[in-house]
Amino acid sequence: MTISMLAVLIFIFMFGACIGSFLNVCIYRIPRNMSIVFPGSACPACGHGLPFYANIPILSFLILKGRCLFCSHPISLQYMVVEIVTGMLAVLTYLIFGWxxxxxxxxxxxxxxxxxxxxxxxxxxxxxxxxxxxxxxxxxxxxxxxxxxxxxxxxxxxxxxxxxxxxxxxxxxxxxxxxxxxxxxxxxxxxxxxxxxxxxxxxxxxxxxxxxxxxxxxxxxxxxxxxxxxxxxxxxxxxxxxxxxxxxxxxxxxxxxxxxx
Incomplete structure (x- = not known):
């Protein structure tokens, strides 16, 4: 695998993980009849809005050790799993169907x-x-x-x-x-x-x-x-x-x- 191909796959995985972050919003809000657009992401425990650096797919979960930046309440592992799975699905889709x-x-x-x-x-x-x-x-x-x-x-x-x-x-x-x-x-x-x-x-x-x-x-x-x-x-x-x-x-x-x- 060439470096350029690896870079493409990493980019696609990151894109998929970002989509996965939005899917987490859908999973949480749709059954509760909440808007999936407004308001912005917030901790479900303390309700504090999350800045962008606390909402980076996968990385934020790992850096914060699965806890809220403000109240330290545990964050469900589901969030990172969904982001990883969606990133992998994006890569798989590209490998099989291309652009x-x-x-x-x-x-x-x-x-x-x-x-x-x-x-x-x-x-x-x-x-x-x-x-x-x-x-x-x-x-x-x-x-x-x-x-x-x-x-x-x-x-x-x-x-x-x-x-x-x-x-x-x-x-x-x-x-x-x-x-x-x-x-x-x-x-x-x-x-x-x-x-x-x-x-x-x-x-x-x-x-x-x-x-x-x-x-x-x-x-x-x-x-x-x-x-x-x-x-x-x-x-x-x-x-x-x-x-x-x-x-x-x-x-x-x-x-x-x-x-x-």
Whole structure:
């Protein structure tokens, strides 16, 4: 790797980390029905506004040792994790899609899924104000930028939302209780808008596989936990969708190659 290439990757990572800092604002404020623009960033404990030097992605967290500059209240590790993850996603998007309009679409999609995952982990909800507009926005981007056929976009939305709606309906008829939130249904419809039916099926399989593994690990770790405990499904669907976007084609090719033999 040349020095110039390394410099480009560092720049892209830093850009992604800055976007991740904004995503943290979205994760904190959207579920609380707060504006994501005003007021500026402040400590959630003491309410003191944060100067720019206390709000530098990753570095400020490390320099301040995870504490507020003014009241020394602990800052959640989530903030740095989101910034690092978003920076890595920016680099990965560039490496796979280069300097293209498609790269901007996929990075915006990835950033949206980061927000969805953060909110679902913290609040066990996926806000409609993200998923419903996301269906239309990413559907339009899939048509205009990615040049996807309209039939593929519509079928991806219908299959994405329809599969989980059907699962939730059957579960309710059998158990007489909700087993899946409506947010997951709309999230998979949003994923289908930009990835199509193939992306929906891949996402659902990968997300279910990862979710099952996480559930088993959680029960092993805490043997006294309720076996009916609920795990937020949004982060697993989001992870499955991102795996499809970045690595879906080679994984599918590998699967069918081994399936034939």
């Amino acid at each position: 293209t309009p498609e790269a901007l679409v996929w990075f915006a999609f990835a950033a949206t899924l980061v927000v969805v995952s953060g909110i679902d982990l913290a609040f066990r909800i996926i806000p409609d104000r993200i998923s419903i507009p996301g269906i239309f926005v990413f559907g339009i981007l899939a048509r205009v930028v990615l040049d996807r056929p309209l039939t593929g976009i519509v079928s991806g939305i219908l299959v994405g939302g329809g599969i989980l709606y059907g699962v939730a309906l059957v579960y309710y008829l059998i158990r007489k209780t909700d087993g899946m939130g409506g947010g997951d249904i709309k999230l998979l419809a949003m994923i289908g808008a930009v990835t199509g039916v193939t992306g929906v099926l891949f996402t659902l399989f990968a997300g279910s596989f990862a979710g099952t593994g996480a559930g088993i690990a959680a029960m092993i770790r805490n043997r006294h936990a309720d076996r009916r405990m609920q795990l937020p499904f949004g982060p697993f669907l989001s992870a499955g969708a991102l795996v499809y976007v970045f690595f879906g084609d080679p994984i599918i090719d590998w699967y069918f190659l081994w399936a034939v033999f």
